[in-house]
Amino acid sequence: MSTQVNPVAADSIDAGDVGVAGSAASHTPDSGLGEATVPRRSLTAVKPATKPRTAAAQASPTAIVPRPQLLKLVEQTGRFATVTGRTDLVQRLVATRARLQDPNVRVVVVGEFKQGKSKLINALVNAPVCPIDDDIATSVPTAVGYGEQPGAWVMTRPEGADQTRGKPQPGAPVVRNVVDLDQLADYVSEKGNPGNERHIVAAEVALPRELLKDGLRLVDSPGVGNLDSTQALATLSALSTADAVLLVSDASQEYTDPEVQLLKHAMRICPNVAAVLAKTDLYPEWRSIQHIDQGHLKQIGDLPIFAVSSDLRLLAAQQQDRELNSESGFPALVTHLRRDVVERAELLGARSAVHDMSFAVEQMTVTVRTELNAILHPEDTPRMIAQLEDAKQKADDFRSVSARWQVALADGMADLISDMEHDLRDRLRRVQREAEESIDDGDPGPIWDQITEWIDQRVAAAISETFVWTEERSTWLVEEIAELFLADERELPVIEVSSVDGLLDPVDELPDFEEGHLGAVEKIYIGVRGSRSRCWQGCW
Known part of the structure; x- marks a missing residue:
């Protein structure tokens, strides 16, 4: 069978969708x-x-913005985040760009x-x-x-x-x-x-x-x-x-x-x-x-x-x-792949990229607004610092092992593993009972190959059912944890957290240490100081 493909062959039918079959x-x-x-x-x-699709969906910006323009917007937003010193936002936008550059469906x-x-x-x-x-x-x-x-x-x-x-x-x-x-x-x-x-x-x-x-x-x-x-x-x-x-x-x-x-x-x-x-x-x-x-x-x-x-x-x-x-019926299938598969995935990917950029812009807006507020109203600095300390404490509590989402996740995973093992064990026990009943009904020797094949099939079916059930249960657990995140969401106060300029009194820099040998004056001073220390120790 020849599978040679012309590297420069143009696609032939379906509006440039595919090329001609054969060599x-x-x-x-x-x-x-x-x-x-x-x-x-x-x-x-x-x-x-x-x-x-509704008119609102057709008019959605994410449905019409081409991928190259989205990549350009992500890169521009990343440069702004770099200028503002938000390395965390830069990392998030780098991941966004990687998703846009690898849009496999x-x-x-x-x-x-x-x-x-x-x-x-x-x-x-x-x-x-x-x-x-x-x-x-x-x-x-x-x-x-x-x-x-x-x-x-x-x-x-x-x-x-x-x-x-x-x-x-x-x-x-x-x-x-x-x-x-x-x-x-x-x-x-x-x-x-x-x-x-x-x-x-x-x-x-x-x-x-x-x-x-x-x-x-x-x-x-x-x-x-x-x-x-x-x-x-x-x-x-x-x-x-x-x-x-x-x-x-x-x-x-x-x-x-x-x-x-x-x-x-x-x-x-x-x-x-x-x-x-x-x-x-x-x-x-x-x-x-x-x-x-x-x-x-x-x-x-x-x-x-x-x-x-x-x-x-x-x-x-x-x-x-x-x-x-x-x-042949293929044009309708190609339409389905284009519209209901690729375009839907493209739309979801574009919405995700727009969400990441919106989040980054909002965070940088908070930074700029805070700097402007500090310039216009310096008397509010103590209040903003107190709000920041309160937000920091809440964030620490949210990360602690006693947080609601942490407890729910740990309990949910434990229940998931336990229930999965119980579900699979119950299915396998049913297979075992049916196999034992079949063996007890007569001599299994002549049909032993059929029995082993039947057991293999039933065990594989049991594992398949448990796999699908576990997938559904894990999805439900993810949604439950996401709801807890939304319920405990906290907003940070409007304050610039990447800079402390103007909040602390200036401190003089330490003088540089001069390398080299000690002079005669330094040696005498150190010797006298050491003698006094030993004298005090002897007196005590």
Whole structure:
């Protein structure tokens, strides 16, 4: 399978979103096809993931300020903070700038084996970056993001570092190695890397695609098999850090129980979940399946579903066919990724940056206002000092271990750990009872392999349920502690705390110490002084 990507190829369809699939020779310039070509019937058939934006949201400054301008404003605010001597604000604004410069939006693509996850990503970026074949299954998470030049990397743990039973431990260092893009399948697929014998943690791919330029990162996750599989545990862990999730299921049948359970768990962990019905070109009755799946989704929550055909999308890109691209269903999915995923994450990031800058400006305003007040009303200095001492005492009390939030956090974490252990112990005991009953009912020898497989699945399912419950409980605890912070919020008095000019009487500087040997006068003086000290000691 060739995965060559033309480094200078222009994106072809979806208004410059993606490039043409295939080798370097198959890439053609941008033709301007895109979201505007989506037929009205395609848009109305898909339920929007979020409510329409209000006029206030559309007029929000953070929704229209470009990222370069935000970066410029952050840097200007940082320079002002440096001039005022507020190093704490400078550090906070440095972190704000780092967040703006790294605006990655992670979209994790999940689903059972052979449902079309890898081909979906290939069709979105129009390049065969994720290995696909009848006998190839993804075994390592692969993130596809933006890069000026195509490239691929794999993250591995060295075989000699922190090994137990021949396998590197999670705490071992991770090494990032460059690999050829056309050899990526040898590292991330079960066929090329059986049992992950290369100890690969993850893989990354960079492509020059407009769809990815705003920070979108598509993560191709290994198939979960079903929610009872051990692979599902790693997938659930990845969902907790994802900005959005796409669950892919083909149009051969309606959702299975494991897929419904995976959707429920994803909604409890990730704030933005959508469903994708793949391979519509292979199953003529895909509309009936979509209707049935929509019924399942209504019972779970307000989730959009996108019916797509990756093969039609790739063919449309190769032939530069607008109608075929619209028929593939991908324009609606691209619109969802742009509007409901990337723009939402961009808006949240912009609001966070504006909040940090507003806080810094307010703090610097307090400093300038205080200096001006001290010049105009020097008689208020003692009162401001008293207010500062009171605020300092309250701040010390807030940091003490006896503060309400400290006590609530300690008690909450203790309860969380205890309840988590109790929940998992109770689930495992139920598995144990059912296993013992099965063994007591007959001779377990002939079906021992089935029993062990069943136990593995049930234990993995129990751990998955406990993981999701713990994630929800920890989120609730964070919100409780945040409310305590707001309840005990204190305002500092308007006083310049970085300078004490004019508050203390001037003190003369100490004279410099002259290095060198002692003169004769100094030696006589020291000797007489030492004799007097010994005389006084003898008298006492």
